Amino acid sequence: MLDDHLIGVLSNMGMISFIALSAYLVLVVGEISFGQQAFFAVSAYASGIASAMWGWPFLAAVLWGAAVAGLAGLLLAIPTLRIRGLYFAIATLAFAEMVRLALEIFTYQVEQDGELVGPNGSEGFRDIRYIYEADISAGEFLLVILALLAATLAIILWIERTRLGAILRMVGEDPVLARLQGVNVNLAKIATVAAAGLVAGIGGALYAHLNTYVEPKIFNVMLGVHGLAYGLIGGLGTAFGPLLGVALDIGVLESTRAFSGYRMIVFGGLVAVLLIVRPRGLLDEAAVYRIRRFLLRKHAGD
Amino acid sequence: MLELHSLSKHFGGVRAVDDLSLTVGQGEIFGLIGPNGSGKSTTVNLICGVFPTTSGAVVFEGQDITDAPSHRVVAAGIGRTFQNIRLFGDLTVWQNLWVAQNSVEERQTGWLTRWLGGQRRGRDYAGELLKFAGLADRANELARNLAFGEQRRLEMARALAARPKLLLLDEPAAGMNAEEVSQLATRIRALRDHGMTILLVEHVMELVMGVTDRIAVLNFGQKIAEGAPAEIRSDPAVRTAYLGTADA
Ligand SMILES: Nc1ncnc2c1ncn2[C@@H]1O[C@H](COP(=O)(O)OP(=O)(O)OP(=O)(O)O)[C@@H](O)[C@H]1O
Ligand SMILES: [Mg+2]
Numbered sequence: 001m002l003d004d005h006l007i008g009v010l011s012n013m014g015m016i017s018f019i020a021l022s023a024y025l026v027l028v029v030g031e032i033s034f035g036q037q038a039f040f041a042v043s044a045y046a047s048g049i050a051s052a053m054w055g056w057p058f059l060a061a062v063l064w065g066a067a068v069a070g071l072a073g074l075l076l077a078i079p080t081l082r083i084r085g086l087y088f089a090i091a092t093l094a095f096a097e098m099v100r101l102a103l104e105i106f107t108y109q110v111e112q113d114g115e116l117v118g119p120n121g122s123e124g125f126r127d128i129r130y131i132y133e134a135d136i137s138a139g140e141f142l143l144v145i146l147a148l149l150a151a152t153l154a155i156i157l158w159i160e161r162t163r164l165g166a167i168l169r170m171v172g173e174d175p176v177l178a179r180l181q182g183v184n185v186n187l188a189k190i191a192t193v194a195a196a197g198l199v200a201g202i203g204g205a206l207y208a209h210l211n212t213y214v215e216p217k218i219f220n221v222m223l224g225v226h227g228l229a230y231g232l233i234g235g236l237g238t239a240f241g242p243l244l245g246v247a248l249d250i251g252v253l254e255s256t257r258a259f260s261g262y263r264m265i266v267f268g269g270l271v272a273v274l275l276i277v278r279p280r281g282l283l284d285e286a287a288v289y290r291i292r293r294f295l296l297r298k299h300a301g302d
Numbered sequence: 303m304l305e306l307h308s309l310s311k312h313f314g315g316v317r318a319v320d321d322l323s324l325t326v327g328q329g330e331i332f333g334l335i336g337p338n339g340s341g342k343s344t345t346v347n348l349i350c351g352v353f354p355t356t357s358g359a360v361v362f363e364g365q366d367i368t369d370a371p372s373h374r375v376v377a378a379g380i381g382r383t384f385q386n387i388r389l390f391g392d393l394t395v396w397q398n399l400w401v402a403q404n405s406v407e408e409r410q411t412g413w414l415t416r417w418l419g420g421q422r423r424g425r426d427y428a429g430e431l432l433k434f435a436g437l438a439d440r441a442n443e444l445a446r447n448l449a450f451g452e453q454r455r456l457e458m459a460r461a462l463a464a465r466p467k468l469l470l471l472d473e474p475a476a477g478m479n480a481e482e483v484s485q486l487a488t489r490i491r492a493l494r495d496h497g498m499t500i501l502l503v504e505h506v507m508e509l510v511m512g513v514t515d516r517i518a519v520l521n522f523g524q525k526i527a528e529g530a531p532a533e534i535r536s537d538p539a540v541r542t543a544y545l546g547t548a549d550a
Contacts, residue, residue, distance in 0.1 A: 166397045173390050176352060179372035180382060181402035182464050237392075285392035289444050 007138045011210060013250045014145035018203025019227030020234075020242035021152065025196040027231050029189055030172035031084060034224045035076070035092030036200045038099040039069040041219035043201030044208035045103065045119055048128040051209065053110055053118050058130050058209065062148070065208075066201035072099070073197020077190040096224055103216040124215025128208050138210075145206050152199060156239040168192060169285075200227075229271050235283025244283060303328045303499050304349070304468055309358035310523075311344050318344040320523035322358070326468070331490065331500045333510045333531070336520035337544055342503045343385055345520070346470050349501075350382055351375045362468065376402070381466030383457045385473045385503075391446030395437055395456055398445050399428040402463035428463070434489070435459040451482055458489070468499045475506040487513050511535065519543065 002010070019036050026033040047065025050056040056064065080091045109118035119125040131141055159165050170178040171188045179185050208214050230245030248270075253263050278284060283291075304326040311319040319341040326332040334342050348355050349362075351372045359368045362378055370378070381402075390398050432438045435455040440448065445456060454474065461469060471490075475483045483506060490500060490513050504510045510517065511531045519527040519534060521543040527534060534540055 163401060166393060166401050169393055169397075170390050170401060173392055174388065176372070177384075177388050177390065178401075180350060180352075180376060181460070182373050182376040183401060184373050286444065286446075289394075293442075 002139060002142075004138065007142050009250065011138070011142050011145055013246050014142070014149050015203045015207045015210070016227065016230075016250065017149055017243055017246050018152065018206070019200050019223065020230035020246050021156065021239060022196040022200035022203075023224070023227040024231035024236065024239065024242040025156070025192055025199065027228075027236050028168050028172050029192045030175065031189070031193075032089040032228065033092040033193075033196070034089055034221060034228060035094075035096030036196065036227050037219045037221070037223035038076075038096035039072055039197040039200035040204035040207065040223065041099055041103060041214075041216070042072045042197075043069040043204035044214045044219075045106070045125060046201075047205035048125050048208040048214065049108070049118065051130040052128045053108075053112075058134070061130070061209075062202060062205040065205035066198045069201025069204065070194050070198035073194040074190065076197070077193035080193075081186055081189060093221065093224075096219075096221065100216050100219055103219070122216060124213060125208075126213050128212045128214070131209050132212065141210055145210075148202055148206065152202060153239055153243070156199075160239065229267070232281055233271060233274055235278075235281030235287065237280065237283045237285040237288035241281050241283040245281070303330075303363060304501070305359075305361040306345070306349075307359040307361065309345070309348060309360065310356045311341075311348055311353075312356045317523045319348065319520075322520070322523065322525055324518050324525065324528065326499060326501055329494065329497060329499055330516065331494055331502060331514045333514035333517035334501060334503045334520065335505070335510055335517060335534075335544075340520040340543075341523040342520055343472055344523075346382060346472050346501070346503060349375070349470060350380065376464050376466070379465075379467035380470065381461035381464055381468070382470035383461045383472055383474055385476065387450075387453045387457050389445040389453060389457060389460065391444065393445060394442050395432070395445055395448065396428060396441040398456060398460050399431055399463040402460065427465075431459040431462055434462075434492075450477060454478065454482075462493075466498070468501065469493065470501045470503075472503045473505060474502070475504055475509050478506075483509055 019040055022036045022039065023033055026036070043065030045065075046068040047061040050064045051058060051061035076092065076095050080088055083091060103119070104122045106119050107121050109116045109120055111117075115127075117127055136144075167178070167183050167188055170181065170183060171185050175185045178188075226249070230249065231242040232245070233248060234243065234245030235241030249267055253267060274281065306322055306324050309319055309322045310317065322341070322345060324332075334345065336342055347353055349360050349367075351367070351370050351374070354369050359366060361367070362375075362380060365378060367375055367378055429438070429441075432441055435458060437448075437452060437456055437459065440452065445453065448456060454477075458471070458474060461471075475486055478486065487509055490502070494500060502510065502514060514531055516529065517527075517531055517534045518525050519537075519540050526543055527537045527540050529537070
């Protein structure tokens with residue numbers, strides 16, 4: 001079986017993949033968000049409250065957390081609709097910091113078996129013990145993470161092949177032209193940012209339950225920057241792109257401890273170089289197109 | 303079919319379109335010409351809701367569409383091309399036509415199939431358009447990989463994809479050779495024979511003179527002449543504006 005270190009690394013990769021996919025969705029519709037960690041945070045708290053304080057079952061708590069994060073996405077999407085580019089990016093950053101600071105003062109505790117449970121401002125939120133009480137091992141929890149990730153990825157990949165997928169790409173490439181093709185660009189953007197909140201939310205709920213403890217400072221801007229960078233490295237042509245980014249950073253650089261102390265420098269340099277030579281990442285639209293054509297041809301040849 | 307009432311657009315001090323009124327009749331091919339910077343593209347942009355008007359009104363089939371968002375304008379039945387080719391380069395030729403094509407059909411289908419329908423839905427109309435544009439064998443190519451002439455043809459097909467009643471063509475012949483221009487003229491006439499109304503913005507005179515029923519001439523945003531091609535050709539004001547001299 002897998003050793004503990006590997007299980008830990010894979011679990012981390014799985015959870016961070018949700019932020020990467022979340023940032024990717026926003027990138028697909030042509031905007032940059034530095035704030036997807038906010039949805040991760042909102043759901044970590046909301047799902048923790050549901051399972052640890054309200055006694056909800058785990059899956060219900062995850063879905064609830066994701067739904068609250070989706071609502072938070074809606075909350076961000078509507079006022080930022082009319083701004084784009086740099087201004088949108090800054091707004092997402094400000095939103096995420098607001099959420100983090102709000103969590104610093106958010107206190108909601110109840111007494112359970114003579115102990116106070118619940119978020120306690122900057123002290124954080126301890127004892128989200130569901131998986132220990134239910135006696136779920138780290139290996140089993142990894143399977144839960146991977147199953148939810150696979151389901152999320154499958155849904156996104158499927159949508160990318162539908163008309164909605166083409167619409168989102170149009171909005172990202174040229175919103176003026178998309179409007180002229182009859183697309184309601186505002187609606188597409190609102191829906192995407194909300195969906196991105198939801199996706200990050202799934203990861204946040206998993207994170208809270210695996211760690212049993214969260215505090216506001218975990219959800220700082222570096223988390224969002226990484227999530228964003230994964231899509232930019234891995235590529236924006238397919239939802240596999242951000243996952244490739246995660247695999248390259250955590251899977252190769254961090255886990256093999258290659259470059260050890262220099263990892264962040266290597267990572268930053270990698271992002272910078274890629275943005276210059278491949279602005280839409282390794283698996284960009286053209287690469288995805290060639291791969292798909294190659295696979296189809298091979299398929300037809302058989 | 304299309305009426306512009308005292309339409310104006312000012313960019314700072316520039317009066318790009320200045321008190322322009324004109325009427326395009328059903329089934330007509332209407333030419334809009336004028337020197338560089340005379341406000342032709344701006345007029346097209348105002349009709350499509352790309353940016354807001356300064357004053358005046360756009361009425362289409364009796365419906366006031368002044369400053370309506372572009373997707374409403376498309377739904378009302380207006381399609382357009384751009385002077386600088388504008389396509390979705392990262393989508394395939396077929397996908398470029400796919401979305402708009404359904405935006406008309408969407409009134410007849412449920413939202414679920416509308417959004418989440420697969421690639422096979424409604425292939426027929428897009429297929430027809432691709433044949434019309436001579437791109438049937440390029441359907442699965444990325445739009446950015448097309449040659450210049452093919453991109454121009456795809457752009458026309460893209461504008462037709464939402465099944466407009468009025469087509470606005472902004473310099474469709476720019477950069478084309480004589481043979482391509484004559485093919486374009488054939489296409490434009492074929493569209494009219496199918497009942498399409500066309501507003502043609504163009505510099506290439508053989509095309510404008512050859513296909514239009516009526517022409518309006520702009521200079522510094524104002525209409526300086528309107529009439530049949532023969533009248534316009536002999537109008538001294540037009541010659542002055544267009545060629546700088548009356549005797550050219
Ligand atoms: N977005 C804009 N912002 C500022 N000024 C603009 C803008 N668009 C057009 N103009 C100005 O408005 C005037 C009319 O431009 P327009 O593009 O409509 O001319 P045109 O008749 O299409 O010219 P051409 O034959 O060169 O295409 C020009 O002086 C142009 O500089
Ligand atoms: Mg122009």
